[in-house]
Amino acid sequence: MIELSGLTKRYGEKTAVDDLTFSVRPGIVTGFLGPNGAGKSTTMRMMLGLDNPTAGDVHIDGKHYAQLKDPLRYIGALLDAKAMHGGRSAYNHLLCLAQSNGIPKSRVHEVLDTVGLTAVAKKKAKGFSLGMGQRLGIAGALLGDPQILMFDEPVNGLDPEGIHWIRNLMKSLAAAGRTVFVSSHLMSEMALTADHLVVIGQGRLLADMSMPEFIRQNSRAYVRLRSPQRERLLDVLHRSGITVVETGNGSLEVDGHSPEELGELAASHQLVLHELSPQQASLEEAFMQLTAESVEYHAHTDQPAQQAQPAQPGWGEGWQQRDNTENNGKREA
Numbered sequence: 171m172i173e174l175s176g177l178t179k180r181y182g183e184k185t186a187v188d189d190l191t192f193s194v195r196p197g198i199v200t201g202f203l204g205p206n207g208a209g210k211s212t213t214m215r216m217m218l219g220l221d222n223p224t225a226g227d228v229h230i231d232g233k234h235y236a237q238l239k240d241p242l243r244y245i246g247a248l249l250d251a252k253a254m255h256g257g258r259s260a261y262n263h264l265l266c267l268a269q270s271n272g273i274p275k276s277r278v279h280e281v282l283d284t285v286g287l288t289a290v291a292k293k294k295a296k297g298f299s300l301g302m303g304q305r306l307g308i309a310g311a312l313l314g315d316p317q318i319l320m321f322d323e324p325v326n327g328l329d330p331e332g333i334h335w336i337r338n339l340m341k342s343l344a345a346a347g348r349t350v351f352v353s354s355h356l357m358s359e360m361a362l363t364a365d366h367l368v369v370i371g372q373g374r375l376l377a378d379m380s381m382p383e384f385i386r387q388n389s390r391a392y393v394r395l396r397s398p399q400r401e402r403l404l405d406v407l408h409r410s411g412i413t414v415v416e417t418g419n420g421s422l423e424v425d426g427h428s429p430e431e432l433g434e435l436a437a438s439h440q441l442v443l444h445e446l447s448p449q450q451a452s453l454e455e456a457f458m459q460l461t462a463e464s465v466e467y468h469a470h471t472d473q474p475a476q477q478a479q480p481a482q483p484g485w486g487e488g489w490q491q492r493d494n495t496e497n498n499g500k501r502e503a
Contacts, residue, residue, distance in 0.1 A: 171195055171349055172217060172318060176226035179212050179373075186212045188373035189226070194351045196317070199344045201364030201381075202353040205461050209373040210353050211249070214322055218247055230318060242271040242314030249322045251307035256296030260287050260306050263295055264313060273314055281309040286335075300327030308336065318349040325359055337363050357454035371461045381453070388460045389451030393429050395422045396445035397436070406439050421445065 172194040179187040187209040194200045204210045215221040217228050219235035230238060230245055238244045254263050264278045282288050285305040290298075295306060304327045311319055321340070325333045340363055344350045354360050360367075367384045369377040377384055392415075397403045400420065407414050407424070412432075415423040424432060429448050436443050451459075 171231060172351060173229045174213075174217075174226065175229075177213065177216060177223055177228060178225040179209070179216060179221060180224045186373055187216070187223075190370065190373070190375055191226075192368050192375060192378045194318075194349055194368075195366075196349040197344060197347050198365040199340050199350045199352060199363055200366045200368060201360045202351060202368050202370075203360065203457060204370040204376075207372075208370045208461075210370065211322065213370070214247075214249060214320060214351075214353065217320065218245070218249070220249075240271040240273075240314070242267065242273065242316060244314070244316055245318040245320065246311035246314055246316040247320040247322075248304075248307040248311045248324060249320070251300070251303040251326070254295050254303075254306065254310075257294060259292045259294055260298075260309075261291040263306065264309060267310055267313055271314055277313060277315070281312045284312060285309045301329060301332055304328055305332070308339075316348075319343060319351070321350075321352045323354055324352060325354065325356060333359065357452070357457060361453040369457070369460060371463075376460055384460075385451060385453060385456045388456040390425065391448070391450050392423045392425045393427060393432055394445060394447050394449050395424065395432060395436075395443060396420060397441055397443050399441050402439070403436065403441050403443075406435065406441065410435060423449075 174190050174192055177187055177190040178185070190209075190213060202210055202214075212221060216223050217230070217235070228234070235241060235245070258266070260282065261278060264281065265275065267273070268275060268278055279288075279291075282291050285308050287302065287305055287309065290302065295303065298306065304324070308321070308324065311321065319340075321336075324336050324340075328336060337359065340350050340352060344365070352360075352363065361381070364381055366380050367377060368375070369384070377388075379387070395403065400422070403422065404414060404416075407422070412424055412427060415425075417423060429446050433443065433446050436446075
């Protein structure tokens, strides 16, 4: 279990993490959500002792990370898939980690097989694609067979097969009683993976609850009805004291009543229904609703692209060219 108590981190006058208190329990996948700049990465770094908190505490199975002997046996983490020596092979990278934590050499072969990198075990990491590097980072997290696992954007760079694999891996780890803590901006993937959510905004805790409860509390649920006898249906609903929202596409929306109740009401008046469907917001919609006031970086699309200012000559032009060259190189890699 991971326990945070009053965790705070300040950089000068900037408060990146503000009095966070929550627990990450075993047996479930806990999703960690927040807008850009919310303090998620800083929080995860403090969990692993990479940053010192200004105030508060983090305990891993009752101890500070620095007190853990052979920490990879307690907690495995993927924070940055690029955090490896590019000149080492995948095998040697994992072997160094294993030797530093008293993990047998045989475990290196096991995790390479688990993540699907056995065929490239002797290849240098600097030649790996983004997805292969991600798999190697996941292998490092699994290396010590720990009871606690932390993943930051684990599906980054993975193909559909890889995404399906890591999703099932996290679920199976939680089902085996392990603590799984995962941060991601991919709401559709988080909706399929997480059982519980911890949401922060501007460093503060906004929500700590189950996935269904989070969606229920931060979105509107309603029943959509469509009927060729629309006017009669409207009349029946109004006479029954039911508030109806009329939409532009001819359907009707009703809050606060179950599909069964509305279906029985329509049947009792011999009304034909072409649609009777409960509607629930997605995780993304609920997240946007909750964090609307906590978004620090806003993008705007109201300025036409052709109005963009041209690059300035001289140093600025050279800088822009160099930046584009570097980006192109990254894409090709």
